[in-house]
Amino acid sequence: MSVQKKTTCSHFELWVQWKEHQDIEAKKQLIELYLPIVDFVSNRLAAGLPRNVSKDDLTSNGVLGLIDAIEKFDYLRGLQFETYASWRIRGAILDSLRSGDWVPRSVREKAKKIEEAYQVLEQQYLRTVTDAEMSQYLEVTEKDFRTMVQDVSIMTLCSLEDPIREEDSEMRISVLVDETAKNPEYKVNEHFLKSSLVEAIDKLTEKERTVVSLFYYEDLSLSEIAEVMSLSPSRISQLHSKAILRLRSVLEKNKAILMEA
Known part of the structure; x- marks a missing residue:
């Protein structure tokens, strides 16, 4: 059912279903759709971090940032979600690192x-x-x-x-x-x-x-x-x-x- 829905719904329709009707399935599809942004941002950040910093931890916190971005994004403003999400994901990862006192x-x-x-x-x-x-x-x-x-x-x-x-x-x-x-x-x-x-x-x-x-x-x-x-x-x-x-x-x-x- 969900696979069929993914193939018939455009990105805009998913945003409408989530924002206007609080469709949880649409939200899940948006998360899956934009997960590559988490990988991209976490990989770039990992390149400059010490080896003791877990890549899985970066990704996990990045996903939280993505979810936060999806919840707060205003799709009616005509802005690029990818750019907005990248900042939110990056911020979530860095905030988690900072809270762990990762920089002496x-x-x-x-x-x-x-x-x-x-x-x-x-x-x-x-x-x-x-x-x-x-x-x-x-x-x-x-x-x-x-x-x-x-x-x-x-x-x-x-x-x-x-x-x-x-x-x-x-x-x-x-x-x-x-x-x-x-x-x-x-x-x-x-x-x-x-x-x-x-x-x-x-x-x-x-x-x-x-x-x-x-x-x-x-x-x-x-x-x-x-x-x-x-x-x-x-x-x-x-x-x-x-x-x-x-x-x-x-x-x-x-x-x-x-x-x-």
Whole structure:
């Protein structure tokens, strides 16, 4: 019975049956229909997490995020459910990891030091700084610096429920604006931040730009990128972490400029 229903009902009809008539069978079909999104998001997140983090746990929490998305999604607004669900699934997984205290305080402190170092040195030299310059600034060996970058690779993930800054109560989700209701100030800020991001990406090393492009635009996993670039997965993880830390430092600096303007 349910199989026949799946073949005769369109996605829109399933949404109507669930939202308008609270049809539990329609809800179950929507969950099954969009389960691949959970696999996609959990696989991408797993690539940057320690091995002791269970992939099954990520998937389980991702399913909870999918169910929450299906329950809260307004199908009448004409928005893409896949995009909305991806954020909800990602947020659910990261929230579960955060509640388990998966990132030690020492790792957070290392990430903050590296971000601040990139911001100070690249503002000073007006170019991409080398590992040697970073090591000298942080007063560690280059080997220790690479180890630090590897250690903070798990910090390159974020959730919409995270505060914009550690000392702020405002969350990232609060700055998301309805695509149908952009005001002029938002457009100016959006253009400024996009320009800043493009400029920051241009300052990355060639290998860092390649990793960012393959990971975020081509949807390759870190292991797949390692094969493409003929490098070890750990090296790819380092390049990804360094790129994200550089981009974060630039965006934080420019966000502060916007707030002062």
